Amino acid sequence: MLYREAGQFRSTYSEDQQIFPIRQDRIAIGLLLVVAFVVVPLVANQYWFAAILTPFLIFSLAALGLNILTGYAGQLSLGTAAFMAVGAFMAYNFELRIPGMPILVSFVLAGLCASAVGIVFGLPSLRIKGFYLAVATLACQFFVLWALQRFGWFSNFSSSGVITAGKIEIFGYVFQTAAEKYLLTLGIVTVLALAAKNLMRSETGRAFMAVRDMDVAASVIGIPIMRTKLLAFAISSFYCGVAGALYAFCYLGTVEPEAFNLDLSFRILFMIIIGGVGSILGSFIGAAFITLLPILLSVLFGGFSHLLGVEIPHAWISNIELIIFGSLIVFFLIVEPHGLARLWQISKEKLRLWPFPH
Amino acid sequence: MNVSFFFEVLLGGLLAGVMYSLVAIGFVLIYKASGVFNFAQGAMVFFAALTFVSLVERGVNFWFALVITLAVMVVLGIATEKVVLRPLVNQPPITLFMATIGLTFVLEGLSQLVWGSQPHGLELGIQDVPMESLAQSSGIFISQFDLFAALVAGILVAVLALFFQYTRIGRALRAVADDHQAALAVGIPLKHIWAIVWAVAGFVALVAGLMWGARNGVQYALTFIALKALPVLLIGGFESVPGAILGGLIVGASEKLAEVYVPQMLNAPLTEFFGGAVNLQGIESWFAYVIALLFLLVRPQGLFGEKIIDRV
């Protein structure tokens, strides 16, 4: 009953085509944005900004990128972290080598560089599918890291290959505190998430989904496979590249190529699996889950050992966290293979009727 | 160019490739029989090696420890099949793949929880020293242990081949690999077969774990071996044991030759071209993958894999 659309009439085309056609959805999103932009900065403390909210947003963006590629276009990719690395290092280089370059332009250009890399390593997808493609994207992952490590130009010939992100300055305003960086990240992520949602509703998105479901049939009805697949790689890598640039500039401050290793790629893959493959909301939910879970486990265990007064060897705790993490992944796959986003959809369906039984 | 050095690199690479194949065979077995790409194979190798070496260090006799570890791996395989795979039976392959990644984390945590995180040495009685006779006569250093590993791999492949060809269970496994539904139709108990397959894969993991553990020591980094086996699978095909061997040889040899000769040949010209120091070391980290990728472009199913047929 809460979620009923009855009574909402659309009388113009634009009303019909809007992203959130149901009023409740619009209210919810509006509230969410207000909370994110206004309430959270007033309420949260520095720990939350620096250690939880900013990485959550950055990983959501990367998960969004991967979701576009794997969830919507069906091309399994394990090279996400490599694209993030390209974004991070190229953003650093643009800022460093072109004096006076506005940072947002650097981010966009870094994203475009990541797109270029994505297109190159997406070429195999024209011939290879499924697992083979996933393993082939590992080639991208290892090659990019090797190149960043080996060619000193990328890290300005520092002896260790570590880059230190510079100041973030937009129209003279310096983004320094954790709260400011959070707001900047939030702004960028909101814009890009909106763009992604719109894109997936459009003809491009439909082409992606057609290719995902059955690419032979898609080519039969006239969808250009090569362009579609490469476009998917390009857009996805763009998102991951921007996420990588934000990772370096707004979160860690210094990065080395090793920070973008295979482990990170898997992490982002887990985010979209648990959150929901093929769903924009799912990327956010999955990112929240994976970001918060280790912290939650660690706090819980700390609390337990406090309560019980027993000192559990920390090695045990860390290993148990790992086991729980793995089990949760398997559990989610068994219980809800479409991810948490599906659970949300189901609850929306139920909200249509509640509190009435039918 | 020193010819004997070239041979040394080549031979060393081939032997290293055989070690990769040992791990790849485990993947192949499971994929053949149940269509699951078991990413947890690396963790299984680690778990097997760690269990064995921990038992031996606690004073258990070598052969006895081997038997116990084998039993543990069999139990692990059966448990995996029951808990992880059976509930996910009709899911798309990607979901199963993800589940095995989750399994990897569980196994890694479990191994270190039970046996601790200290590294261990593993002695199999074969010293990892160059063969004296060969070294003296031609100056080529080939390790005794590498030859032993090649022998073990050969025996393993032969045993598996015999198993699949001539035993009833082996034939049943091949039937299941061919077509699940048809196998069910003729009365082959699918669940038992899958349990057996995972048990056999556990055995192969144990062998691979022993070999790799003796080579590098048993520690967490052993799980990364799986990443080396993936290009082997791409080249050899996911469903073929001889393909795994051949793929391993190709990967091992090309990787080592590239690592040694590409910097030697390309560093100088590229430095001139770019005007700054260019150093192409470390190619090993991605060379195998790129070779596999190029291979796939020509032959998408690998050397001996089943042709992929897309039905619309």
Next chain:
Amino acid sequence: MNRTTIAIAAAAAVFSDGALAQAKEQFVPHNYYWVGPFAPGGTGIAGGAIDYLNMINARDGGVNGVKFTGEKCETEYNNARGVECYERSKNKGPTGATLIHPLSTGITYSLIDKGTQDKIPILSVGYGRADASDGRVFPYVFPLITNYWSQNTAKIKFMGQKAGGMDKLKGKKIVNLYHDSAYGKETIPVLDVQAKKYGFEVTHIAVPSPGNEQQAQWLQIRQIQPDWVILRGWGVMNPTALKAAQRSGFARDKIIGVWWSGAEEDVIPAGEAAKGYIAAGFNVSGANYPVVQDIMKHVYAKGKGEMEDKSRVGSIYYNRGVVFSMITVEAVRTAQNRFGKGQPMTGEQVRWGLENLVIDEKRLKELGATGFMQPLKVSCLDHEGGGQVKFQQWDGKQWKVISDWISSDQSIVRPMVEASAAQYAKEKGITPRDCSKEK
């Protein structure tokens, strides 16, 4: 209703430990790693560090009555988690976190800005940024005892000693086998500088991470036939290197490892292949030192020791952890002597304590650590404080010290440190402090 109340009470109890904290405590975060490929080192160092602090609490009642408290956080050697653990732990305790031992060069890099802003000292003892030895640009970063570049020069000095004089190094061949990561590449410049100065030939060979495949590298080494191989490895790269050396017939006593390649965990997996291997160290192994004996007496005898496997007490990594905590405690003590004995110290005050830290031979004797670690004298200009290295050799069962403390060659290292620090200052827009103006 009852169940909900209990649940709420339990949750409150779980999350309220902060409120129960007493006033006179010195909180030290224990952000280490107990899982993952580097867990052997992490668990050892964590054990030593935590045990020493507990020993000081038990034996001395803390420093002038202020006891050490701590909280463990798993960083998994991962930058993002390291940052998260730091953020979570930095405000705990009555005066916030005392200082941080990131135990990872990557995490150190990520925390430099944050620590400087939050006024919490970052101690990268024997790792981290070598150029942070210039305290004028890095007031809150302390690469104590010896940084990577200093260690390298000491190694070359050791080689010179073995050859019969530094002039005898001319024409010799040295291979630098390094882990292909930020950590591994650190010493390439300083080796190149020394190669020019002393006339030896150095070849840098990279081993792709994680380093469990080194066949190609060692074949090349055999071709070069160097006089020495410097092993700059980490984790599995170390035993693999030793085994690969054996496989290619290269004598292990011509391999000199850095101190992150020179622990029991690095040689035991290699078995017989490790005999004769030499490694550098800024601390030694052995459980017979009075300081370690005290830990056994006051902590383990009461069943409160960190190491489940007691045989690890006295190992290289364990003793390294003890050294870390000795520095922590002495810095707090120095700070208290200035800012108020018996009071918990803030990060800023401990920074002063670190910058004026003096641990001389007399103090080492009092601490029961003569020969265990080297004397330290830190200053505003010199955040390294020690700069000496000992060399030890593995005989198959334990590490035997085979040299005295060898000093680094600061005439080579210091100019590089200052140049690199100056560049960092320029990039970041930092004005270096004037040490003479400060007390």
